Every structure is written in C-alpha cells, then in structure tokens.
Amino acid sequence: xxxxxxxxxSFITSGGGEDxxxxxxxxxxxxxxxxxxxxxxxxxxxxxxxxxxxxxxxxITRWVIMLWVAAIICLIVFVPIAxxxxxxxxxxxxxxxxxxxxxxxxxxxxxxxxxxxHHYVKxxxxxxxxxxxxxxxxxxxxxxxxxxxxxxxxxxxxxLAILTLLGMIGVGMVKxxxxxxxxxxxxxxxxxxxxxxxxxxxxxxxxxxxxxxxVRLFANMTAGHVVIIIFLYLVMMFQSYxxxxxSVTGSLMIYLLELLVAFIQAYIFAALSAMFIGSSMHAH
Amino acid sequence: xxxxxEGLLKxxxxxxLWTIITFLALLLILWKAAWKPIVEALDARAEKVxxxxxxxxxxxxxxxxxxxxxxxxxxxxxxxxxxxxxxGRSDAEVLKNSILEKANAEAKDVIERAKRxxxxxxxxxxxxxxxxxxxxxxxxxxxVIVKNLNPDDQKAFIEEALTKIxxxx
Numbered sequence: 475x476x477x478x479x480x481x482x483x484s485f486i487t488s489g490g491g492e493d494x495x496x497x498x499x500x501x502x503x504x505x506x507x508x509x510x511x512x513x514x515x516x517x518x519x520x521x522x523x524x525x526x527x528x529x530x531x532x533x534i535t536r537w538v539i540m541l542w543v544a545a546i547i548c549l550i551v552f553v554p555i556a557x558x559x560x561x562x563x564x565x566x567x568x569x570x571x572x573x574x575x576x577x578x579x580x581x582x583x584x585x586x587x588x589x590x591x592h593h594y595v596k597x598x599x600x601x602x603x604x605x606x607x608x609x610x611x612x613x614x615x616x617x618x619x620x621x622x623x624x625x626x627x628x629x630x631x632x633x634l635a636i637l638t639l640l641g642m643i644g645v646g647m648v649k650x651x652x653x654x655x656x657x658x659x660x661x662x663x664x665x666x667x668x669x670x671x672x673x674x675x676x677x678x679x680x681x682x683x684x685x686x687x688x689v690r691l692f693a694n695m696t697a698g699h700v701v702i703i704i705f706l707y708l709v710m711m712f713q714s715y716x717x718x719x720x721s722v723t724g725s726l727m728i729y730l731l732e733l734l735v736a737f738i739q740a741y742i743f744a745a746l747s748a749m750f751i752g753s754s755m756h757a758h
Numbered sequence: 759x760x761x762x763x764e765g766l767l768k769x770x771x772x773x774x775l776w777t778i779i780t781f782l783a784l785l786l787i788l789w790k791a792a793w794k795p796i797v798e799a800l801d802a803r804a805e806k807v808x809x810x811x812x813x814x815x816x817x818x819x820x821x822x823x824x825x826x827x828x829x830x831x832x833x834x835x836x837x838x839x840x841x842x843x844x845x846g847r848s849d850a851e852v853l854k855n856s857i858l859e860k861a862n863a864e865a866k867d868v869i870e871r872a873k874r875x876x877x878x879x880x881x882x883x884x885x886x887x888x889x890x891x892x893x894x895x896x897x898x899x900x901x902v903i904v905k906n907l908n909p910d911d912q913k914a915f916i917e918e919a920l921t922k923i924x925x926x927x
Contacts, residue, residue, distance in 0.1 A: 505768065506764055506768070506770060519863065530772045530775045531771065531772035532769045532775065534776075535770075535772075537776075538776045538780075541777060542780060545780050545781075547786040548784055549787060549788070550793075552796070553791045553792050555790040555796070556796045556799075559795070559800065564803075578796060579800070596801065599793060599797045600785065600797070603780070603788070603793050608784060627770075627773065628768070629769045629777065631772060632769060632777075633773075633775070633778045633781065634777060634781060638783075690771040728868045731836075749785055
C-alpha cells in the first residue's frame with residue numbers, strides 16, 4: 475500500500491510541483507501524532523515521557539484523544555438512555571430513545587443471539603454492545619471534518635482484536651476446562667496421525683481470526699479516507715476550479731459510502747467477535 | 759517489520775495499550791451504568807409483551823366462547839318468545855270462540871224466553887177476552903131475556919150463545 479502511495483505521490487509531485495506532496499497530506503491525515511501543545515502536551519512531557527515497561531509509549535496522541543471522544547460519546551448517549559428505558563415501562567415514545575433501542579435490539583438479534591446459547595445471551599450482551607457502539611462511534615467520529623478515525627489505525631484495531639482473542643481463549647478455557655479447550659481445538663474424529671499436523675494449524679487459525687479482524691477494520695476505515703483525500707487533492711493537482719466540481723462530488727459520494735461502511739464495519743467486527751467467542755464455548 | 763515502526767501500518771504499542779485501557783474502562787462503566795439496566799428493562803418488557811399477548815389471546819377465546827353462548831341464548835329466547843306468542847294466539851282464538859258460542863247461546867235463550875213470554879201473554883189475553891165475552895154475552899142475554907122471553911126464544915138464544923162461545927173457543 476505504501477509503495478502504491480509512493481508511486482502515486484511521485485507521479486503527482488512531478489506533475490503538480492506542490493510544496494506539500496499528496497503523500498504527506500495523506501500521511502498527515504491518517505497517522506498518529508503525539509500532542510505537544512496545551513495542557514495535554516504538558517502532561518505528556520511531565521508524567522508520560524518515560525516508556526512503560528520499556529515498550530509502551532503512553533504519551534497521549536491524537537488517536538488516544540479520539541478514542542476518548544468516542545468513549546465519552548458512548549457514555550453521554552447511553553447512560554441517560556438506560557435511565558429512560560428503565561423508567562418507561564411500556565416503551566418510551568421519544569424518537570431519540572427508540573433510535574438507540576433499535577440499535578441495541580439489532581445487536582441483540584443479529585450479533586449476540588445467533589452465536590450464543592439462550593442462557594448466555596444476557597451475559598454476553600454488554601461486551602458486544604460496547605464493542606459495536608465503541609467501534610461505530612470511532613468510525614463515525616472520524617467522518618467529522620477535523621477529527622480522526624481512531625479505528626483507522628492498526629494499533630487500535632489490534633487492541634480490540636486482542637480483547638476478542640482473549641475472550642475466545644478465556645471463554646473456551648472456562649467453558650471447556652483449561653486443557654479441554656486446547657484439546658478441543660482439533661476436531662473430533664480426526665485420525666491420530668493427523669493430530670500433530672492439525673494442532674499447529676488450528677493454533678495458527680486461532681490467531682489469524684483476530685488478525686483478520688484487525689486488518690479488515692483498519693483497511694476499510696483507512697481506504698475510504700484515502701480516497702476522499704485523493705479526490706480533494708485532484709483540485710490542487712490540476713490547478714483548476716472545474717475539476718473541483720467533479721472531485722467534490724466524488725468525494726461526497728465516497729463520504730456517504732463511508733457512512734454506510736462505518737456502520738457495516740462496526741457490525742462485522744462485533745458479529746465476527748461474537749461468532750468467534752460463541753463458537754469457542756463448544757468444542758467442534 | 760520496518761513497516762510496522764513508521765507510516766500508515768505503524769503499530770504503536772502505547773496506543774494499543776491505551777485502546778485496551780479505554781475500551782475496558784468504557785466497558786465497565788457502561789456495563790454497570792447502561793447495559794445492565796437496559797438489557798434487564800428490555801427483557802422485562804419483552805416478557806411483559808409476551809404475557810400481554812398471551813392474556814389477550816386467552817381473553818379473545820373467552821370472549822368468543824361468551825359470544826357463542828350469548829348467541830345461543832339469544833336464539834333460544836327468540837324461539838321461546840315465538841312460542842309464547844303462538845300460544846297466546848291460539849289461547850285467544852279458543853277464548854274468542856267460546857265467548858262467541860256463549861253469546862250465541864245466550865241470545866238464543868233470550869229469544870226463546872221472549873217467545874215463551876209472548877205466547878203466555880197471548881194466552882192470558884185470550885182467556886181474559888173469553889171471560890169478557892162470557893160476561894158480555896151474559897149481560898146481553900139477560901137484557902134480551904128481560905125484554906121478551908118466551909121459552910122458544912130462550913132456547914134458541916141459549917143455543918146461539920153456546921155456538922158462539924164454541925166458535926170463540
């Protein structure tokens with residue numbers, strides 16, 4: 475992908491002769507920056523400068539702020555909603571409450587219920603509701619001009635996918651027993667001599683699942699933004715207002731598509747997580 | 759692995775850890791403050807709706823049963839009413855006939871009695887007339903006798919008087 479961007483970049487810079495190349499613009503929009511100014515900059519300097527355990531650079535970055543924005547939106551939306559739903563015995567007549575209730579029901583009906591036994595649905599709901607709405611708000615917040623898409627970063631999607639992986643292993647080990655889970659990775663009825671071959675494959679498969687989650691969400695959220703930026707950059711590249719008509723229209727189309735993708739990817743991430751964790755409850 | 763350190767595909771361990779921390783904090787807060795009450799409330803509502811639908815179904819069946827019963831009773835009552843009306847009509851007919859018969863009989867009775875009384879009155883009048891005739895004849899006879907009476911005349915007179923009386927009778 476980077477090579478592709480580089481080649482496009484060199485083509486563009488050779489033609490346009492701009493000071494700021496397109497590659498720089500794209501990279502500026504889509505990569506993380508540690509915040510150095512203001513109050514947070516001071517905190518970063520004074521308290522978070524040293525790396526935690528030598529690896530984790532805990533300085534607050536733009537993406538961390540975006541994560542917090544999404545989290546705060548979640549809290550602002552759902553804590554009052556919970557109170558309203560609890561108080562409205564016959565269902566609230568408010569459109570705002572019903573909108574979120576529909577989405578919560580959607581998570582219940584489409585994500586959790588098909589993948590979990592009836593008894594565990596209620597226990598599994600909070601995690602998948604959180605995943606769905608957190609990813610959704612991260613995706614949507616990134617579409618607001620001036621903000622960034624937290625989920626368009628491999629570290630963020632990897633963090634969420636690692637929780638799914640831990641969920642799969644944790645739920646599996648609790649439900650099937652610590653050893654039973656690892657033994658259960660190999661399907662029953664497999665001839666004995668295949669087991670040494672199957673076991674590593676299943677282990678790799680176990681890790682590929684969250685890896686696929688990571689890359690899917692990241693790539694989907696990044697690709698749309700790259701296209702939007704490139705469309706807009708066409709104006710600067712051709713140095714013509716007339717190109718603006720087409721490029722802004724095209725970029726608006728992609729933006730609308732991104733709204734859809736934001737929802738779909740949140741659903742896919744939550745649904746696949748539910749599927750993986752749900753299926754690890756039983757040996758296959 | 760160089761690509762993971764810089765650029766678009768960079769995986770920053772700090773950000774990864776921040777993501778996990780943020781998400782877990784959010785999960786815990788929402789779990790307590792939002793998801794638990796919401797899921798419980800929605801479950802309770804779903805349960806309530808199911809109960810309401812069941813009771814509505816029960817009520818519907820009960821209503822249908824009552825309606826059928828009611829219809830049954832209605833048709834029975836209609837039949838009874840019709841029967842009562844029919845009975846009333848036939849009773850009235852019978853009563854009418856008997857009253858007519860009685861009236862006819864009484865009328866006949868009255869007529870009979872009147873006829874009897876008329877005939878009795880006629881008889882009485884006749885007998886009174888007879889005695890009157892006798893008296894008159896006797897007076898006439900005595901007058902005649904006083905005027906001139908020879909035995910032959912007397913005899914003829916009596917004879918005549920007797921014949922008259924007989925014819926009157």
